[in-house]
Amino acid sequence: MEVKGRPDPVCPAETDEQPAEQEINEQMRIRLTKLEGLVGQGEDPFEQVEFPVTCYSCDILNDFAALEGQPVAVAGRLMSKRGMGKVSFCDLQDQCGRIQLFTKIDALGADRYAEWQRLDIGDLVGIKGTVFRTQRGEISVKTSGYVLLAKALRPLPEKYHGLRDTETRYRQRYLDLIMNPDVKDTFEKRSLIIRTLRQELDASGFIEVETPILHQIPGGAAARPFVTHHNALDMDLFLRIAPELYLKQLIVGGFERVYEIGRQFRNEGLSIKHNPEFTLLELYQAYTDYKGMMILTEQLIARTALEVQGTTQIEYQGKEIDLTPPFRRLSMTEAILQYTGIDFDQVQTDEAAGELARARELEDYRPVMKRGDVMNLFFETYCEKNLLQPTFIHDYPIEVSPLTKKKPDRPDLTERFELFIDGREYANAYSELNDPLDQRERFAAQLEKRLAGDDEANLLDEDFCVALEYGMPPTGGMGMGIDRLVMLLTDSASIRDVLLFPTMKPLRPS
RNA sequence: GAUCCACUAGCUCAGUAGGUAGAGCACCUGACUUUUAAUCAGGGGGUCCGGAGUUCGAAUCUCCGGUGGAUCACCA
Numbered sequence: 001m002e003v004k005g006r007p008d009p010v011c012p013a014e015t016d017e018q019p020a021e022q023e024i025n026e027q028m029r030i031r032l033t034k035l036e037g038l039v040g041q042g043e044d045p046f047e048q049v050e051f052p053v054t055c056y057s058c059d060i061l062n063d064f065a066a067l068e069g070q071p072v073a074v075a076g077r078l079m080s081k082r083g084m085g086k087v088s089f090c091d092l093q094d095q096c097g098r099i100q101l102f103t104k105i106d107a108l109g110a111d112r113y114a115e116w117q118r119l120d121i122g123d124l125v126g127i128k129g130t131v132f133r134t135q136r137g138e139i140s141v142k143t144s145g146y147v148l149l150a151k152a153l154r155p156l157p158e159k160y161h162g163l164r165d166t167e168t169r170y171r172q173r174y175l176d177l178i179m180n181p182d183v184k185d186t187f188e189k190r191s192l193i194i195r196t197l198r199q200e201l202d203a204s205g206f207i208e209v210e211t212p213i214l215h216q217i218p219g220g221a222a223a224r225p226f227v228t229h230h231n232a233l234d235m236d237l238f239l240r241i242a243p244e245l246y247l248k249q250l251i252v253g254g255f256e257r258v259y260e261i262g263r264q265f266r267n268e269g270l271s272i273k274h275n276p277e278f279t280l281l282e283l284y285q286a287y288t289d290y291k292g293m294m295i296l297t298e299q300l301i302a303r304t305a306l307e308v309q310g311t312t313q314i315e316y317q318g319k320e321i322d323l324t325p326p327f328r329r330l331s332m333t334e335a336i337l338q339y340t341g342i343d344f345d346q347v348q349t350d351e352a353a354g355e356l357a358r359a360r361e362l363e364d365y366r367p368v369m370k371r372g373d374v375m376n377l378f379f380e381t382y383c384e385k386n387l388l389q390p391t392f393i394h395d396y397p398i399e400v401s402p403l404t405k406k407k408p409d410r411p412d413l414t415e416r417f418e419l420f421i422d423g424r425e426y427a428n429a430y431s432e433l434n435d436p437l438d439q440r441e442r443f444a445a446q447l448e449k450r451l452a453g454d455d456e457a458n459l460l461d462e463d464f465c466v467a468l469e470y471g472m473p474p475t476g477g478m479g480m481g482i483d484r485l486v487m488l489l490t491d492s493a494s495i496r497d498v499l500l501f502p503t504m505k506p507l508r509p510s
Numbered sequence: 511g512a513u514c515c516a517c518u519a520g521c522u523c524a525g526u527a528g529g530u531a532g533a534g535c536a537c538c539u540g541a542c543u544u545u546u547a548a549u550c551a552g553g554g555g556g557u558c559c560g561g562a563g564u565u566c567g568a569a570u571c572u573c574c575g576g577u578g579g580a581u582c583a584c585c586a
Contacts, residue, residue, distance in 0.1 A: 266586080
């Protein structure tokens with residue numbers, strides 16, 4: 001029914017391709033045969049629809065005193081088998097851990113016990129039994145009956161070494177989660193971190209909102225966007241690179257404290273700390289400024305650290321980091337002076353700044369750069385990597401801060417900070433520019449940058465400018481990369497270790 | 511996008527000077543009524559990432575390609 005526009009990439013045209021014949025190896029064949037046998041007996045495990053669980057493995061381990069001798073029903077995945085003939089031991093894994101099962105031929109009868117022994121590692125079973133402690137002292141469930149709830153047709157990775165191969169871990173994360181408890185722990189902590197942020201913000205009077213992901217003009221950050229297409233409207237849309245311009249319209253609308261935790265999309269390369277889609281917290285608070293944002297940022301980070309690690313003195317990749325507020329505050333000018341000996345307050349012109357960059361042979365220097373661009377370049381080149389302990393770098397040059405209020409006494413600088421920890425940026429905040437006339441000038445300056453070849457420069461967003469013309473109160477705003485915060489608080493080296501399904505190339509080129 | 515490293519059984523890994531491919535776990539058969547990486551005996555299982563080349567002969571050497579990891583560049 002396509003009338004115009006591009007073919008829908010989600011529904012590719014029919015091709016001659018046959019679905020690839022599924023490769024059946026020996027192990028799968030044996031398990032399929034077992035399944036056929038069960039189905040033949042009228043015991044198709046996939047017909048099971050429910051199993052009333054009375055407790056989890058960890059409940060039994062934690063409340064053994066109360067549960068000893070009591071009947072329980074548990075369900076989960078068989079992770080190991082230790083058959084001893086007419087008696088056998090298995091480990092059952094559920095959401096919170098593992099519990100040993102002890103099964104005797106006497107309890108099931110010879111036929112049922114034989115079926116029990118034919119179960120495979122990986123099968124999902126529901127168990128009824130009683131809680132007891134074995135002769136060796138291990139808290140266990142003595143099986144009195146079981147139901148096979150799903151058959152595993154593929155074997156799990158090896159029980160001792162587990163799953164190591166990073167590619168398989170990322171591509172088949174479920175296997176990683178089954179086999180590696182630490183991985184599961186990381187993602188539980190990720191959930192806890194995001195929950196804690198919500199709790200803190202909700203308790204401070206913020207409301208959580210949702211703004212569009214499909215943007216007509218990708219704004220609020222300097223980045224290349226992903227493009228998509230709306231067929232009915234026959235127009236290109238962009239996946240958002242930041243929610244900023246919408247959130248500030250809500251401040252105009254009278255929501256005085258708003259936040260959004262959501263996915264942003266930037267069309268950049270992948271690295272140990274970059275994924276094309278990532279999660280950002282952005283918040284805006286009326287009647288405060290970037291100094292207010294510093295205090296809020298410190299609180300949020302310290303609070304999540306306490307929640308996840310129980311302390312604000314943490315270790316990240318072997319480095320001791322103290323997240324106890326207040327964090328160090330250093331202006332960008334001070335930072336550059338400290339690490340290079342250059343005082344940018346003495347650099348008056350674009351030409352003088354360019355001279356400095358050329359003298360240092362800075363590769364990223366471009367002749368179109370203005371004084372503030374060069375200052376930012378010096379900071380990135382010489383300072384960032386040295387900032388191990390949390391540090392607010394404040395007073396950014398106006399050239400790189402198109403949405404930020406000027407400092408009242410310094411029109412070349414803005415009321416903006418970024419938070420650095422271990423050389424990485426964790427947060428970006430400012431006193432939001434609410435002067436609509438100034439805002440239009442800033443967009444004009446960005447347009448100049450774009451014409452000079454910077455395809456990441458901000459685009460004029462007319463809807464946003466109109467909103468400012470109705471009046472926005474003085475407002476502080478802050479954005480924080482959640483994935484990086486999770487990395488920090490879970491001691492993860494790579495962003496892929498805190499994303500359940502990191503972006504991967506397809507296995508075969510299509 | 512550039513450089514370096516990796517890819518061998520379902521998993522974790524060995525692999526001789528270039529001479530028909532190995533172990534452990536898992537799986538199958540048998541033994542075993544309190545084990546816990548259970549044990550013991552026997553057995554089956556491979557597109558050595560893909561393609562081309564060198565060679566009498568390639569998992570191994572060369573080239574091209576794929577995927578992953580690390581570093582660099584852009585960014586958060």
